[in-house]
Amino acid sequence: MQSQNMSDTIESYLKAILAQQEQIEIRRAEIADRFNCVPSQINYVIKTRFTPQRGYVVESKRGGGGYIRIVKTHLRDDQTSLAVMRANVPARLRVRDAQAMTQQLFDAGVISQETGNAMLAAMSHHTLAVADSRLEEMLRARLFLSFLDSLRYE
Structure with missing residues (x-):
C-alpha cells in the first residue's frame, strides 16, 4: 500500500x-x-x-x-457557473488544472463523460506537443476558454 x-x-x-x-x-x-x-x-x-x-x-x-x-463552491446554473469558471481561467493553464476544471464541469452535470474525455484529449500534453511549456499552457488556456464558450449554446 x-x-x-x-x-x-x-x-x-x-x-x-x-x-x-x-x-x-x-x-x-x-x-x-x-x-x-x-x-x-x-x-x-x-x-x-x-x-x-x-x-x-x-x-x-x-x-x-x-x-x-x-x-x-457549488455550480448554480450553467450560465452562471460557466461565467465564474471562465473568469478564473488563468492565462496559462496546467494539465492538472484543466483536468480538475473539466472534472468539476462533469460533476456538476454541465458536460457528459464523452465531452469531458474529448476536452481532456484535446488539451493533453501529447496532443498539443509543443516544446515550450509556457506556450503549451497558453494554448491549453485558450482551448479551455473556447470549450467554455461553446457550452453556452445548445
Missing part, C-alpha cells in the same frame, strides 16, 4: 471536513501542530489544492485573530 505524503494527508483532512459542511475556518498554526509540520506546509496545500479551478474560494485574515476560510 502506498503511503500518502504530508500534503495529501492535510488535503484529505480538510476535504473530509468540507464534505460535512459548506465552509471551514482554520488557523494555520493549529493545523500545522495537528500534523506536526511547519505552517508554510499548510499554505502550500491551500494554495495548490484549494483553488478556484478546483471549485474552492479561499479567504484569509491575518493577525492574532486571523483565520483561513475555505468555501466549496
Whole structure:
C-alpha cells in the first residue's frame, strides 16, 4: 500500500471536513501542530489544492485573530457557473488544472463523460506537443476558454 505524503494527508483532512459542511475556518498554526509540520506546509496545500479551478474560494485574515476560510463552491446554473469558471481561467493553464476544471464541469452535470474525455484529449500534453511549456499552457488556456464558450449554446 502506498503511503500518502504530508500534503495529501492535510488535503484529505480538510476535504473530509468540507464534505460535512459548506465552509471551514482554520488557523494555520493549529493545523500545522495537528500534523506536526511547519505552517508554510499548510499554505502550500491551500494554495495548490484549494483553488478556484478546483471549485474552492479561499479567504484569509491575518493577525492574532486571523483565520483561513475555505468555501466549496457549488455550480448554480450553467450560465452562471460557466461565467465564474471562465473568469478564473488563468492565462496559462496546467494539465492538472484543466483536468480538475473539466472534472468539476462533469460533476456538476454541465458536460457528459464523452465531452469531458474529448476536452481532456484535446488539451493533453501529447496532443498539443509543443516544446515550450509556457506556450503549451497558453494554448491549453485558450482551448479551455473556447470549450467554455461553446457550452453556452445548445
